[in-house]
Structures are given as C-alpha cells and as structure tokens.
Amino acid sequence: MTGSGVEGVVTMSVQPVDDDGEALLTVDELAAATGMTVRTTRYYAGLGLLPPPERRGRMAYYGPQHRARLDLIRALQDHGFTLSAIEKYLSRIPLEAPIEDLAVQRAMLTSWTSEKRETLTRRQVEKRAGRRLSDEDLDTLVKVQGLRREGAGYQVLAPFDSAVQTLDLHIPVDSFVEASAAIGRHMDELADELTAILRDKIVTPFRESEHSEEEAARFEQMFSRLRQLTLEGVVAGFQHAANQVISRSLSS
Structure with missing residues (x-):
C-alpha cells in the first residue's frame, strides 16, 4: 500500500528585515x-x-x-x-x-515637558476653575489658550488659572487673543533657540561620550532641574524687560 502525503509540514513566517538587519513591521x-x-x-x-x-x-x-x-x-x-x-x-x-x-x-x-495632561469633563474643568462656566466662558478659555478641546472633553493648559481670571475683566477677548499670539510667536523663537543650545552644548556631547548608568541617571535628574531653572529665568527675564519698558515710557 502506497501513500502520497506529506507528514509534519510546518510553515514558518520569517520576520522581514531592512538592509541593516533591522526588523520591518507591518x-x-x-x-x-x-x-x-x-x-x-x-x-x-x-x-x-x-x-x-x-x-x-x-x-x-x-x-x-x-x-x-x-x-x-x-x-x-x-x-x-x-x-x-x-x-x-x-x-x-x-x-x-x-x-x-x-x-x-x-x-x-x-x-x-511637564507631566502629561489629562482630558477632563466639563464638570472637572469647572471644579478646577472653582466656578461654573458657560459655553461662552469655555469658548473664551479656548481662544486665550487656557483650554484645548480634546474630543468631548478638555485639556487644561499652562495659562489656565490666569485665563480664568480674565473672564471677570470685561476686556474684549480679541485683545487677549492678540496678546496670546504675540507671546506664542516669541516663545516659539525662544524655545527654538533654547533647544538648539540644549542639543549642541549638552545633549549631543553627552551622547558622544562614554558614561556609566549612574552618570546617565544623574544626567536625567539634571534635566529636570534645568527645566525649572530655565522657566524661572524666562519669567525673571520678562519681568526685567517689562520694567525697563515701563521706566522708559515714564521718563519720555
């Protein structure tokens, strides 16, 4: 009796790789x-x-x-x-x-980057604000970059507390929008320059040198402190510049 079958045939899929031998993914x-x-x-x-x-x-x-x-x-x-x-x-x-x-x-x-932002419900945003917020209030907070809409919820941005205070000032929203846009333009330029300094003077030299795990851990901790000091420096620098503008305007 003859048989014509193939026993135990197993097909194995081979993970594709690129020219450098790195795995490719679907x-x-x-x-x-x-x-x-x-x-x-x-x-x-x-x-x-x-x-x-x-x-x-x-x-x-x-x-x-x-x-x-x-x-x-x-x-x-x-x-x-x-x-x-x-x-x-x-x-x-x-x-x-x-x-x-x-x-x-x-x-x-x-x-x-500070800690990751959570998406909050309207009620949670109101609790954070410490007050009820109308639809118009929410629109205003979004326009002045205190909030960002995320699906059906909201993400609280850094200027949120200050933005909430503007709701009681009865000043045209457009003025705050223009001010936010001006701040955004200059902050983008400042962030680009600070990032270039960070990359060229700190990150790249560290990456190109040999270091132990302990040194790498200290380097990471240093970044956290550096962020705090940089933000404090930005605030102090702005306050100094604003004081100079006020002094010049009073003396002219």
Missing part, C-alpha cells in the same frame, strides 16, 4: 509598537509626516525610522502640540533624518 505592528491606532498611523503617513514605507510585493513595511518618527509625534502630542504645530515642527526635520537625531529631538522635548 502597519498593524507599527501601530501596536507605538501605541497608536492603525487609522491614526495611516493618517499621519498620508500627511507626509512619515517617510514612504518599503514595498515588497503588495506589502508595505515600516522600519526603525518610522517608529522613531511616530515616537516623536507622540512626544509632541504630550507636549501639547496641535496637529498643525506638529506638521510645522516636523517640516524642519528631513524625512531621511537618522534615528539618533529623532531620539535627541524627543529627549529635548521630554526635558521641557
């Missing part, structure tokens, strides 16, 4: 690795925020560079960047930028 695997949905990942790719995937037949694969770029996008989101601000930020970073550069960018963002 869009589903990339989304899972970065904590994003597949839809969001594809949306960012469609906006040109990610390099084109590597095509192998009908399959599209993503490598470490795509993951590093998505990790940077997540860091920007945690920092409070809107989508348009993220697009503007990433437009300054070439799509072919190496992973190391993207990691440095993320490290610098993390060093200036």
Whole structure:
C-alpha cells in the first residue's frame, strides 16, 4: 500500500528585515509598537509626516525610522502640540533624518515637558476653575489658550488659572487673543533657540561620550532641574524687560 502525503509540514513566517538587519513591521505592528491606532498611523503617513514605507510585493513595511518618527509625534502630542504645530515642527526635520537625531529631538522635548495632561469633563474643568462656566466662558478659555478641546472633553493648559481670571475683566477677548499670539510667536523663537543650545552644548556631547548608568541617571535628574531653572529665568527675564519698558515710557 502506497501513500502520497506529506507528514509534519510546518510553515514558518520569517520576520522581514531592512538592509541593516533591522526588523520591518507591518502597519498593524507599527501601530501596536507605538501605541497608536492603525487609522491614526495611516493618517499621519498620508500627511507626509512619515517617510514612504518599503514595498515588497503588495506589502508595505515600516522600519526603525518610522517608529522613531511616530515616537516623536507622540512626544509632541504630550507636549501639547496641535496637529498643525506638529506638521510645522516636523517640516524642519528631513524625512531621511537618522534615528539618533529623532531620539535627541524627543529627549529635548521630554526635558521641557511637564507631566502629561489629562482630558477632563466639563464638570472637572469647572471644579478646577472653582466656578461654573458657560459655553461662552469655555469658548473664551479656548481662544486665550487656557483650554484645548480634546474630543468631548478638555485639556487644561499652562495659562489656565490666569485665563480664568480674565473672564471677570470685561476686556474684549480679541485683545487677549492678540496678546496670546504675540507671546506664542516669541516663545516659539525662544524655545527654538533654547533647544538648539540644549542639543549642541549638552545633549549631543553627552551622547558622544562614554558614561556609566549612574552618570546617565544623574544626567536625567539634571534635566529636570534645568527645566525649572530655565522657566524661572524666562519669567525673571520678562519681568526685567517689562520694567525697563515701563521706566522708559515714564521718563519720555
């Protein structure tokens, strides 16, 4: 009796790799690795925020560079960047930028970022404000960048407490919007300059030198203190500049 069968045939899928031997991921695997949905990942790719995937037949694969770029996008989101601000930020970073550069960018963002913002309900925002807020009040707080709408909820931004106080000043909202825009313009320039200093004078030299785990831990702690000192310096510098403007106006 003859048989014509194949016993114990096992097919094994081989993880595809790029030219450097790094594992390539499908869009589903990339989304899972970065904590994003597949839809969001594809949306960012469609906006040109990610390099084109590597095509192998009908399959599209993503490598470490795509993951590093998505990790940077997540860091920007945690920092409070809107989508348009993220697009503007990433437009300054070439799509072919190496992973190391993207990691440095993320490290610098993390060093200036406070704790991650929670999305609050309207009632929670009112509790934080210590008062009832009308629809008009909420719109005003959004316009003066005290709040940001996030789906059906809100995220409280750094100027929230000051923004709430403006509700009782009976001053046209447009004046606060213009002031916020002016602050935003100059803060963007200041942040760019401070980030360049941080990257060129501190982060890059540290990355290029050998260091122990203990030294790396101290370096991370130093960043936290550096952030506090920098913010204090920005406030003190603004107060000094404002006093000089007032003095000049009184003496003229």
